[in-house]
Amino acid sequence: MKRIYFQAGPTTLPKEVMEQAKEEWDDFQGTGLNIMEHSHRGKHYEDIHEQAKSRMRLLLDIPDTHDVLFLQGGASLQFAMIPMNLISQGKTAKYVLTGSWSEKAFKEAKRIGSSEAVITGKDSEYRTLPKMDYVPSDSDAYLHITSNNTIYGTQWQDLNTFTHPTLIADMSSDIMSKPFSVSNYALIYAGAQKNLGPSGVTAIIIRKDLLQDHENVPSILSYAVHAKNKSLYNTPPVYSIYLLNLVLDWVDRSGGVAEMEVRNKKKADVIYNAIDRSNGFYNGYATPESRSLMNVTFTLGNSDLEKQFIKESEENGIYGLKGHRSVGGFRASIYNAVPQESCESLAEFMDHFQEKYGK
Structure with a gap:
């Protein structure tokens, strides 16, 4: 009997991707090694790393104003990294609550700096998305949304309708699922294990003016440090990025x-x-x-x-x-x-x- 899976994540990878990964398992491009046995400083992996960034740029039409990073720790680490890097003195992070993941992001931000939930759909038990009527304030550090809510099955229908000078979105569960304008967003983050590949890598699309180093932020948690080092500040999740690159190629060919x-x-x-x-x-x-x-x-x-x-x-x-x-x-x-x-x-x-x- 053929098995059918509807896992919430990690989830199904394209069959063609799995077949290619199987073919290259013990001999990547004639090297006699699996790609995860190669040095992340070597040419074989560097080519994959740059291919993945280029393919993501192409598929999402990412403008030159934004950088692409591949980090570890999942979206949950981004719940902390975002406020650590972006809440400055006198500014307050604003959150739109539409489910469990946005609640967790907001909870983490409150541990780090001034944060406020400005819109919530909790009164409807998160069955419906609230009216997006927030008016930006000069005191905003940023406005954070979650584009798709895996637990409740809700999703913002049009990602191009939101207006905020520093708009941030957790797109872990619907990135690459439909077109939208990246230029409307200051920062987008997405754990790979739904639409981009396996768990272990998180894609970050960040506007370059936000890449400011802060003395009070550890280097490993600094967007500026990771951008300066092209996501190679520490050893990256090589195999996860290899598979992410294959998935992006599949999306392109599809x-x-x-x-x-x-x-x-x-x-x-x-x-x-x-x-x-x-x-x-x-x-x-x-x-x-x-x-x-x-x-x-x-x-x-x-x-x-x-x-x-x-x-x-x-x-x-x-x-x-x-x-x-x-x-x-x-x-x-x-x-x-x-x-x-x-x-x-x-x-x-x-x-x-x-x-x-x-x-």
Whole structure:
């Protein structure tokens, strides 16, 4: 039986990428070594490192005003690095709360400097995104948003509508999923393990005027230091960046970010249509206007039936659907590399399950 996975992350990598990595496992470009056995100061790895940066620039149309960094520590480290580098004397970091990850980012910022939550969707249990009506202030260090909320299944529909001179976005779960204007953002960060590659590397896109060294920030946590050293201040996660480079090449060969959006809408529609035509048997967690193209969340409203759904889905070779404990129900994570056929198989299973238990 073919297995289908909808893991929230780490998640599916493109099959072509895995096949190439397998071919090069013990002999990268005739060297007799795996790439992770090569020195990060050597030409073989440096070529990959620069290719990955160039491909990211090309795919996202990153302007020369911004630098690209590859760091470690995941998005969670960025929760601390951002306020450490960007909250200056007399300035306050502003946060938009739309789920658990933005809450964690805000909590970390409060440990480091003056921080304030200026918009929140918590009153709706994060089922819908709040109205984005914040007016920038001269006292702002920056305004932080989370573009997609994996646990609740909500996503900002248009990333080009936000206006703030120092706008920061955690795009860990939807970067490369649809086009947007990078120039609108001062800093973008994304853990790789959804749309960019495996865990272990975090992509940072940062406006160069923010690359200021601070005496009170340790070198390893300084954006300026990492930029000056081209993300090679310390040994980088070589294999993770190697795979990230292959994934970016796959996106490029597949038609780029615009084509990813077309595919993602088509995949999401298949599952959302199964929810909407169920006449209440399945209940979408997120309100329709806030629905994510990356994480489809839904419930059955019956804990015993939900356990049966998981049991039978796995018996049918479909895995990774159990929802986060804070929401319950189910979550189908359909990032870029999840194929259309997997979503169609899930929708078909949902229809059959409703026919069996919905009477």
